[in-house]
Amino acid sequence: METMRNLSFLVTTLTIAMSISTTLSQSSVQNFLNCLSHSHVSEIIHTPNNNSFSTILNMKIRNKKFKTPTTPKPQAIITVKDGNHVQTTIKCAKSNNIQIRIRSGGHDYEGFSYVSDVPFVIVDTLHLNSVDVNLQEETAWVGSGATLGKIYYTISKKNNSLAFPSGVCFTLGAGGHFSGGGYGNLMRKFGLSIDNIIDATIVDVNGNILDRKSMGEDLFWAIRGGGGASFGVILSWKLKLVQVTPQVTVFNVKRNVSDGATDVVYKWQLIAPKLHKDLFIRAQPNVVQIEQGGKKTVQVSFIGQFLGSVEKLLPLVSESFPELGLKKSECISMPWLNSTLFWYDLPIGTPLETLLDTPKDPQPTYLKFKSDYVKKPIPKEAIETIWKKMIEGESLYMQWNPYGGRMEEILSSETPFPHRAGNLFLIQYINTWVEDSPEAIDRHVNFSRSFYELMTPYVSNSPREAFLNYRDADIGANRPSNVTKIDIARTYGKKFFKGNFEKLVSVKAKVDPDNFFRYEQSIPTRS
Numbered sequence: 001m002e003t004m005r006n007l008s009f010l011v012t013t014l015t016i017a018m019s020i021s022t023t024l025s026q027s028s029v030q031n032f033l034n035c036l037s038h039s040h041v042s043e044i045i046h047t048p049n050n051n052s053f054s055t056i057l058n059m060k061i062r063n064k065k066f067k068t069p070t071t072p073k074p075q076a077i078i079t080v081k082d083g084n085h086v087q088t089t090i091k092c093a094k095s096n097n098i099q100i101r102i103r104s105g106g107h108d109y110e111g112f113s114y115v116s117d118v119p120f121v122i123v124d125t126l127h128l129n130s131v132d133v134n135l136q137e138e139t140a141w142v143g144s145g146a147t148l149g150k151i152y153y154t155i156s157k158k159n160n161s162l163a164f165p166s167g168v169c170f171t172l173g174a175g176g177h178f179s180g181g182g183y184g185n186l187m188r189k190f191g192l193s194i195d196n197i198i199d200a201t202i203v204d205v206n207g208n209i210l211d212r213k214s215m216g217e218d219l220f221w222a223i224r225g226g227g228g229a230s231f232g233v234i235l236s237w238k239l240k241l242v243q244v245t246p247q248v249t250v251f252n253v254k255r256n257v258s259d260g261a262t263d264v265v266y267k268w269q270l271i272a273p274k275l276h277k278d279l280f281i282r283a284q285p286n287v288v289q290i291e292q293g294g295k296k297t298v299q300v301s302f303i304g305q306f307l308g309s310v311e312k313l314l315p316l317v318s319e320s321f322p323e324l325g326l327k328k329s330e331c332i333s334m335p336w337l338n339s340t341l342f343w344y345d346l347p348i349g350t351p352l353e354t355l356l357d358t359p360k361d362p363q364p365t366y367l368k369f370k371s372d373y374v375k376k377p378i379p380k381e382a383i384e385t386i387w388k389k390m391i392e393g394e395s396l397y398m399q400w401n402p403y404g405g406r407m408e409e410i411l412s413s414e415t416p417f418p419h420r421a422g423n424l425f426l427i428q429y430i431n432t433w434v435e436d437s438p439e440a441i442d443r444h445v446n447f448s449r450s451f452y453e454l455m456t457p458y459v460s461n462s463p464r465e466a467f468l469n470y471r472d473a474d475i476g477a478n479r480p481s482n483v484t485k486i487d488i489a490r491t492y493g494k495k496f497f498k499g500n501f502e503k504l505v506s507v508k509a510k511v512d513p514d515n516f517f518r519y520e521q522s523i524p525t526r527s
C-alpha cells in the first residue's frame with residue numbers, strides 16, 4: 001500500500017516534471033523567436049508554419065535515415081544573410097538555452113548539421129555563398145555556404161592555371177568540408193584544403209565577428225580540421241590558390257580479379273604513396289556481376305590524375321607501376337575544371353555550368369560510411385579474404401586513397417588533422433541502399449560493422465584512427481547531445497585527432513567555456 005502510494009506519487013511528480021519541461025522548451029522556443037524578430041530578421045526565419053520550411057530543410061538531406069516523419073525537426077531554420085544575423089541567432093539561442101546546428105553543404109553522413117535529439121534550430125549558410133577571387137594575390141574569399149563546384153568554377157574561369165585542393169563531390173559545402181580537413185585528388189601535391197587556408201571569419205559564442213588576427217592563432221588552428229561546429233559559426237574562408245597545368249591527364253582503368261587485379265592492388269599499396277607528387281591514383285574495389293549466372297567478382301577501378309601531359313605520364317607509370325598496364329588510349333587530357341566533372345563520374349561533354357547547380361531535394365539513399373588508415377601493406381592472402389567478404393555483402397564498396405607526397409611533409413601537429421606521415425592510404429567504406437524496412441537497415445548497418453571488424457588486423461590501432469569528415473557515430477557519440485561526456489569525447493577525440501585532442505580541448509575551454517556549441521561528436525571543455 002505504502003509502496004503503491006509512493007509509486008503513484010513518483011509517477012505524478014514525473015508527469016508534472018515532464019509537462020513542465022515540455023512547456024518550458026515550447027515557451028523557450030517562442031521566446032527565442034520573439035528575441036529574433038525583435039531584431040527585424042523575420043524574413044530569414046522559417047518555422048514549421050512557413051511553406052518554405054520543408055523545402056529548405058529537405059534541399060540538402062542526403063541520408064534517407066534522416067528524412068522520415070519521425071526524424072526530429074528543428075524548431076526553426078534561420079537562413080542567415082550576414083554576420084549580424086548569426087550574432088543575433090547565437091544571442092537568442094543562448095539566452096533561451098536552445099541548441100543550434102550549423103549547416104553548410106549538409107553532407108554530414110550522420111546528419112549532425114540538421115538533426116538533434118534535443119530541441120534545436122538550424123543556422124543554414126545557404127546565402128553566404130560568395131566567391132571572390134583576387135588574381136593578383138592568387139587568393140579567394142569564399143562564403144561557408146559556397147559549394148566546391150562554385151568555388152572550382154569561379155576560380156578556373158578567372159584563370160585556368162589556378163585551382164584549389166579539396167573534395168571530389170562538388171556539392172560539398174565550404175563550411176563543413178574545410179573545417180573537417182578537406183581532401184581530394186590534389187592532396188599528394190598540395191596537401192589538404194586546410195593546408196591552403198590563410199584566413200577565416202567566425203562568429204564566436206559572445207557574438208563577436210573575428211578574423212584570423214582577432215581570433216588568434218590557436219582558434220584559427222582549431223577550426224582548420226577540428227570541426228567548426230565546436231567553436232562557432234564560420235562565415236568565410238580565405239584560400240591560397242594553387243597552380244595547376246592548364247591540361248591535366250585522367251584515366252579510369254578497371255581490372256578484374258580474374259585478370260590479376262589482386263596483384264595489381266598489392267603493388268599499388270607499395271607504390272601509390274611513393275609516386276611522383278603530380279600523380280594521384282585511387283584504387284576502388286567494387287563487386288560486379290559476371291555473366292547472367294549471377295556469379296559475382298571483384299573489379300578494381302584505378303582512377304588517376306596527373307598534372308601534366310599523357311606523354312609525360314606514360315613513362316612515369318610504366319617505370320614505377322608497370323603492373324597497371326596503362327595504355328595511351330585509356331588516358332584523356334582536359335582542363336583541370338573539366339576533370340572535376342570526370343571525377344564525379346559525369347560523362348565527357350557535361351556542361352561545366354553543372355558545377356554551379358544548387359542542390360535541390362536530392363533523392364536520398366540510406367548511407368553507412370566508415371573509415372580506416374593503413375600503415376603497412378595488406379598481405380595478398382588477406383586481400384583475397386577481403387574480396388570474399390565484399391562479395392558476401394550486397395552493396396559495400398571501398399575507396400582507397402593514397403597518401404605520401406606533400407602529406408608526408410606536414411607535421412601532424414600543424415593542424416588538428418593528425419593523419420600525415422606514415423600512412424599508406426585512407427580507406428573509405430561506402431554502403432548505400434534504397435530498401436526501407438527496419439530489417440534491411442539493420443542488415444546493411446550490421447554488414448558494414450562486420451566488414452570493419454574483419455579489417456581490424458590490417459589497419460591502424462591504438463587508436464584506430466578515423467577521418468572526421470567521414471562521420472561515423474559508431475566510434476563514439478554523445479546521446480543526448482546536450483551533455484558532452486568526457487570519456488565518450490575522449491574516445492572519438494583520440495581517433496579523429498590523436499595527440500591534437502588535448503590542444504583542441506584547451507582552445508574549446510578558452511573560447512566556449514560553457515560548451516554552448518555542442519553536438520554528438522563535439523570537442524569537450526576539459527579532458
Ligand SMILES: Cc1cc2nc3c(=O)[nH]c(=O)nc-3n(C[C@H](O)[C@H](O)[C@H](O)COP(=O)(O)OP(=O)(O)OC[C@H]3O[C@@H](n4cnc5c(N)ncnc54)[C@H](O)[C@@H]3O)c2cc1C
Nearest residue numbers: 104105106107108167168169173175176177183228229234
Ligand atoms: C557524396 C559525398 C562525397 C564526399 N567526398 C569527400 C571528399 O572527396 N573529400 C573529403 O574530405 N570529404 C568528402 N566527403 C565528406 C565531407 O567532406 C563531409 O561530409 C563534410 O563535413 C561536408 O561538409 P558540408 O558543409 O557539406 O556538411 P554539413 O553537413 O553542412 O556540415 C558538416 C559538419 O560541419 C559543421 N558545419 C557546417 N558548416 C559550418 C559552419 N559554417 N561553421 C561551423 N561549422 C559548420 C556542421 O555543423 C557539421 O558538424 C564527402 C561526402 C559526401 C556525402
Ligand SMILES: *[C@@H]1O[C@H](CO)[C@@H](O)[C@H](O)[C@H]1NC(C)=O
Nearest residue numbers: 042043044045046047050052
Ligand atoms: C514565416 O511566417 C511568418 C508568420 O506568418 C512571417 O512573418 C515570416 O515572414 C515567414 N517567413 C518567411 C521566410 O517567409
Ligand SMILES: *[C@@H]1O[C@H](CO)[C@@H](O)[C@H](O)[C@H]1NC(C)=O
Nearest residue numbers: 021117118119480481482483
Ligand atoms: C538535455 O536534454 C534532455 C532532453 O531534452 C533534458 O531532459 C535535459 O535536462 C537536458 N540537459 C541539459 C544539461 O540541458
Ligand SMILES: *[C@@H]1O[C@H](CO)[C@@H](O)[C@H](O)[C@H]1NC(C)=O
Nearest residue numbers: 135138159160161162243244
Ligand atoms: C594565371 O596564373 C598563372 C599561374 O600563377 C600565371 O602564370 C599566369 O600569368 C596567370 N594568367 C593570367 C592571365 O593572369
Ligand SMILES: *[C@@H]1O[C@H](CO)[C@@H](O)[C@H](O)[C@H]1NC(C)=O
Nearest residue numbers: 254255256259288289290291
Ligand atoms: C570484368 O568482368 C566484367 C563482368 O564479367 C566484364 O564485363 C568486364 O569486361 C571485365 N573487365 C575486364 C577488364 O576484364
Ligand SMILES: *[C@@H]1O[C@H](CO)[C@@H](O)[C@H](O)[C@H]1NC(C)=O
Nearest residue numbers: 333334335338349350351352
Ligand atoms: C571542357 O569543357 C568545355 C566546356 O564545356 C568543352 O568545350 C571542352 O570540350 C571540354 N574539354 C574536354 C577535353 O572535355
Ligand SMILES: *[C@@H]1O[C@H](CO)[C@@H](O)[C@H](O)[C@H]1NC(C)=O
Nearest residue numbers: 438439440441442443444446
Ligand atoms: C544486427 O545485429 C544485431 C546485433 O548483433 C542483431 O541483434 C540483429 O539481429 C542483426 N540484424 C540483422 C537483420 O541481421
